[in-house]
Amino acid sequence: MKNLLTCLALAALALPALAAPAAADAASAPAAKKAPTAQQTKMKSCNADAKAKDLKGDERKAFMKTCLSTSKQEKQHDKMTSCNADAKTKDLKGDERKAFMKECLSNKPA
Template sequence: MKKTLAVSLTALFLAVTGPALAAENTQQNKMTTCNKDAGDRKGDDRKAFMKECLSAKKMTQQEKMTACNKEATGKKGDDRKAFMKQCLSAS
């Protein structure tokens, strides 16, 4: 009986904290990426960059396609293809 209760409580704990841990890990990954992208920035410039970087939402594939298409205006053929490939693969 005690073993069943312990297993049940453990399962309940993981069910409740699992999504929170995943969100924390995502935030850590975002922090790591933003720190790397901040480079040699210092002071207020770095603070402003980090604030913007950490609050930025990741675009959906559809939003990314729309933004890249808008930027590709005027490009044709292989030039457009290469641009779109690079734009859509960027994070």
């Protein structure tokens, strides 16, 4: 009976020590920041530009729309350039080239 009580007492003392590292990991997880996404970085940059230009209201809204959509235009331009280069490398002509370009441009970027 003494051994059982001794074991229970030791287990009760050891339990908080075992739980402390897990609690520390859980507390530090939300504190650790994830790297910002490309969209978040772009938003931060556009906001800084709008603030530097002291834009307000509709002017700011129009500027932000243009600023944030620029990356989409750049991506489409890059995709078109890449697809054209691939078509040229494969020496495609006529209908084959049209079909290839249609498929290439419709694919989602990797």
